[in-house]
Amino acid sequence: MTSLHNSISSLQQDAAFDLAFRLRQPVPVKPKACVLLLHGVGGSEMNLADLAASMDPDTLVVLPRGPLEFASGQFGWFRVTFSASGPRIVAAEAEQSRQALIRFVGQLQTAYGIAPQNTLIAGFSQGGILSASVALSAPERVAGFAVLSGRILPELEPHLAKKAQLAHLRSFIAHGEYDSKLPVMWAQRSDQWLSNLGVAHAIHLYPIAHEISATMQADFLAWVSAQTPIETSIRLRYRALRSGVPQGTPITVLHIGANQTTIAAGTGEEPAATLQLAIGAEKTAADFFKHHPPTPAELENAIMAVEDEVTRARTLIANDSILVTTDAAIREIALIAGVPDQAELSLSLDVMERTFERLAQVTLGRPASSEGMPASAAFAATLLILREFMHHLQFSSITVKA
Known part of the structure; x- marks a missing residue:
């Protein structure tokens, strides 16, 4: 057969x-x-x-x-x-x-x-x-x-x-x-x-x-x-962010939505692949964060689930791909991390990891305000998803465009 x-x-x-x-x-x-x-x-x-x-x-x-x-x-x-x-x-x-x-x-x-x-x-x-x-x-x-x-x-x-x-x-x-x-x-x-x-x-x-x-x-x-409406949306984002990037240069467009995360990857004017992951910010927060702030155990359980979902994207993304987004929530993370506010900014993996460590301290009992972190469960979930995405798919930075 x-x-x-x-x-x-x-x-x-x-x-x-x-x-x-x-x-x-x-x-x-x-x-x-x-x-x-x-x-x-x-x-x-x-x-x-x-x-x-x-x-x-x-x-x-x-x-x-x-x-x-x-x-x-x-x-x-x-x-x-x-x-x-x-x-x-x-x-x-x-x-x-x-x-x-x-x-x-x-x-x-x-x-x-x-x-x-x-x-x-x-x-x-x-x-x-x-x-x-x-x-x-x-x-x-x-x-x-x-x-x-x-x-x-x-x-x-x-x-x-x-x-x-x-x-x-x-x-x-x-x-x-x-x-x-x-x-x-x-x-x-x-x-x-x-x-x-x-x-x-x-x-x-x-x-x-x-x-x-x-x-x-x-x-x-x-x-x-x-x-598919979500498919159409991520393709439009890809086309807009592709502008100005030389043909042949691989890019990956990331959007962390309320109920799912979508990506589009490719080297040309149209994405070669798109994927939807069942790890949106509000969905992840609702599924795993029963306390505010979440407990260390809740954070760890969410990490394991998000990691499993993120690894589905490995085969779609080129090793030297540039990670790009227009998400306001990711821009907020970059600003909280201390990145200067400008139309186009870059958040490195190292800086993002230090920001995630501040979230981990909040789960251990430190007040969110003392770490300069929003108390929102959706913010925590967005940070977690971004961290797992960059870490496991080996992106050294993400470019955030207005």
């Missing part, structure tokens, strides 16, 4: 779910998002295994199997025949699959604790058709959808949600200009229909037939990455 197939689970057939499915492995413990990939007619869920394997490791990637079996190993969502006048579908089967998928998406969200705003549905050919059908009829279930060499069924019109309910959706339409199975006019019709519905979308046409090319796959993966 190939390494690609090793990255996909065995078929899951569970009475709690309307459809059989496979998962991209390893399955994230706390998925930040969910992407469903639907195969085309006459194929199987394994057809999109390479696409699944290419996605962000923090994303739950689900490969459902179509409910209809046409032959051994050949599945679909509805029967269809092709004639000179165009495709003719068994509308009742398409409707049954649409309803089953809507239920299935909800079942996944409940089982894995994923919100609709972090859920995308996409598919190839007939799978793309069903992706559009689900999103446009049940927009409360997903944040967006992608149609790869597919179309939007005219038969869907009676089931469309109201225009106002569709306003949050984002869509990706990709099609081959030489597609003889579903001619490119179907993509053009989808483009017009989505415009009329007020659905934000991008349309990409390629000099290919009825297939997924490497360029189409790359464009789709980039679109998926850009849909």
Whole structure:
């Protein structure tokens, strides 16, 4: 068995779910998002295994199997025949699959604790058709959808949600200009229909037939990455901080938020990698600091948990990368550490370690005011996260920009 197939689970057939499915492995413990990939007619869920394997490791990637079996190993969502006048579908089967998928998406969200705003549905050919059908009829279930060499069924019109309910959706339409199975006019019709519905979308046409090319796959993966709000935010920070840094120089952008810490790393105009860590300032304080100030034991427990999470970033960061942030909370740490206040300042690891030692003294009973430290638990958590990040990822300093 190939390494690609090793990255996909065995078929899951569970009475709690309307459809059989496979998962991209390893399955994230706390998925930040969910992407469903639907195969085309006459194929199987394994057809999109390479696409699944290419996605962000923090994303739950689900490969459902179509409910209809046409032959051994050949599945679909509805029967269809092709004639000179165009495709003719068994509308009742398409409707049954649409309803089953809507239920299935909800079942996944409940089982894995994923919100609709972090859920995308996409598919190839007939799978793309069903992706559009689900999103446009049940927009409360997903944040967006992608149609790869597919179309939007005219038969869907009676089931469309109201225009106002569709306003949050984002869509990706990709099609081959030489597609003889579903001619490119179907993509053009989808483009017009989505415009009329007020659905934000991008349309990409390629000099290919009825297939997924490497360029189409790359464009789709980039679109998926850009849909997560936190992902979009860290990418914008990266682009802004990249300005003025020579091409080829590696930088790592750090943002310690309330509920998660996000990083973006790369050497070009766009980050080569992004990652979300479950160690935000307020979350860490709430999880570990039951006393104010925290006790030495609480501080040590927090250090161990943060260290475990920070080490996930090791493989993403170049050894000579520059660490940069715009976080006001990190600027506050630098100023408390005695760094002169200016638009761009640098906080060294040594100075930051001495500041963390002042926090440790507070946990041992010294008044926070005597150490010049804020009494805020979130401040303590931010300092702890920064210290573990710089120490374990071997950054000698962090540049703080206004």
